[in-house]
Amino acid sequence: MSPNEHVPSMVQAGGYFPEARGFVDGEWYYEENVRAVRLGLRLQKKLHQEKSPFQTLAVYDTTFFGKVLTLDDAVMLTERDEFVYHEMLTHLPLCSMADPKSVLIIGGGDCGCLREILKHESVTRVVQVDIDERVTRVCEQFFPWTRQAASDPRAELLFDDGIHYIDKSESEFDLIIVDSTDPKGPGVVLFLADFYQKVARALKPGGVMVAQTETPHWQAVMMGAIYQEMRQAFPLVSSYLGWIPTYPSGCWSWAYASASRQHGDYLDEPRAKKLESTCLYYNRDVHRGAFAQPNFVKKILAGENPFRALDESHRRFLLSEGALS
Ligand code: SAM
Numbered sequence: 588m589s590p591n592e593h594v595p596s597m598v599q600a601g602g603y604f605p606e607a608r609g610f611v612d613g614e615w616y617y618e619e620n621v622r623a624v625r626l627g628l629r630l631q632k633k634l635h636q637e638k639s640p641f642q643t644l645a646v647y648d649t650t651f652f653g654k655v656l657t658l659d660d661a662v663m664l665t666e667r668d669e670f671v672y673h674e675m676l677t678h679l680p681l682c683s684m685a686d687p688k689s690v691l692i693i694g695g696g697d698c699g700c701l702r703e704i705l706k707h708e709s710v711t712r713v714v715q716v717d718i719d720e721r722v723t724r725v726c727e728q729f730f731p732w733t734r735q736a737a738s739d740p741r742a743e744l745l746f747d748d749g750i751h752y753i754d755k756s757e758s759e760f761d762l763i764i765v766d767s768t769d770p771k772g773p774g775v776v777l778f779l780a781d782f783y784q785k786v787a788r789a790l791k792p793g794g795v796m797v798a799q800t801e802t803p804h805w806q807a808v809m810m811g812a813i814y815q816e817m818r819q820a821f822p823l824v825s826s827y828l829g830w831i832p833t834y835p836s837g838c839w840s841w842a843y844a845s846a847s848r849q850h851g852d853y854l855d856e857p858r859a860k861k862l863e864s865t866c867l868y869y870n871r872d873v874h875r876g877a878f879a880q881p882n883f884v885k886k887i888l889a890g891e892n893p894f895r896a897l898d899e900s901h902r903r904f905l906l907s908e909g910a911l912s
Pocket of ligand 1: 641658663664669672673693694695696697699700716717718719722747748749750766767768773774775776777
């Protein structure tokens with residue numbers, strides 16, 4: 588099935604394969620993806636676990652990755668490599684605009700994106716809408732940046748379904764960041780054309796939406812489907828890549844979408860140069876290079892699945908063991 592077929596059901600189904608699951612086995616936390624590969628993190632101890640009305644939250648202390656936040660047993664961030672994700676989801680779009688003032692974050696309850704956005708002096712207002720207040724409150728306990736960013740006078744933290752906020756917003760933001768969980772549970776709605784059309788309406792002229800869009804390596808069909816949804820709302824959609832060792836496959840993608848702005852149109856060199864000294868990943872070379880697409884990613888964005896035969900064979904296996912309905 589190519590991403591062009593039954594796209595909404597593909598996204599709503601959480602992709603071509605079952606969603607990630609995680610579990611502790613002795614001194615190790617394992618995240619299992621596509622029911623075929625596991626990442627193991629050596630634990631010091633579990634620091635917190637609770638079930639909110641939306642998801643299970645846990646924080647672990649690990650020997651090598653520092654503290655780790657999981658939601659529904661999937662790794663959301665580790666102290667060792669969260670900088671890649673948060674720097675690329677914020678500085679790249681913000682430095683592609685001359686004078687961004689207003690930013691909306693959908694999701695982002697850990698405030699990693701908020702921390703990075705507040706480094707931009709031109710930004711006067713950041714609204715963050717996460718469905719689950721418990722994510723922010725738990726992160727305030729374990730990740731020093733959360734409390735600091737959340738207390739900035741420019742930050743406005745709301746706790747609601749992002750779709751509700753975006754329903755009421757019109758021509759309000761220069762940048763909208765979709766920093767959501769994977770396309771499952773409460774996160775599914777944030778990957779569908781209906782939501783992206785509302786985001787497009789909530790942007791000011793020349794505004795940009797960026798969103799995390801999964802991994803091209805292990806979720807080719809899901810990634811292609813997400814871009815298919817996005818293109819129904821934005822005439823200009825491109826994808827950029829980065830590597831986050833504790834995310835599935837280690838190679839992650841983000842979308843850059845706009846009604847009028849190509850990602851290469853503009854780069855605020857002086858601001859990007861100044862920011863580089865505060866970043867561990869983002870810099871002007873990375874900004875330009877991140878949009879270079881390997882051939883297999885180009886195929887995925889064109890709606891093909893370069894791994895079709897292998898994916899189909901794995902799906903047959905999963906069906907045979909009852910892991911796929
Ligand atoms: N920023 C982290 C990282 O480094 O990848 C992970 C993303 S953040 C923890 C994902 C957030 O999306 C969660 O806090 C979750 O509560 C939120 N979320 C999921 N569905 C949502 C929805 N429909 N509206 C608003 N927030 C949502």
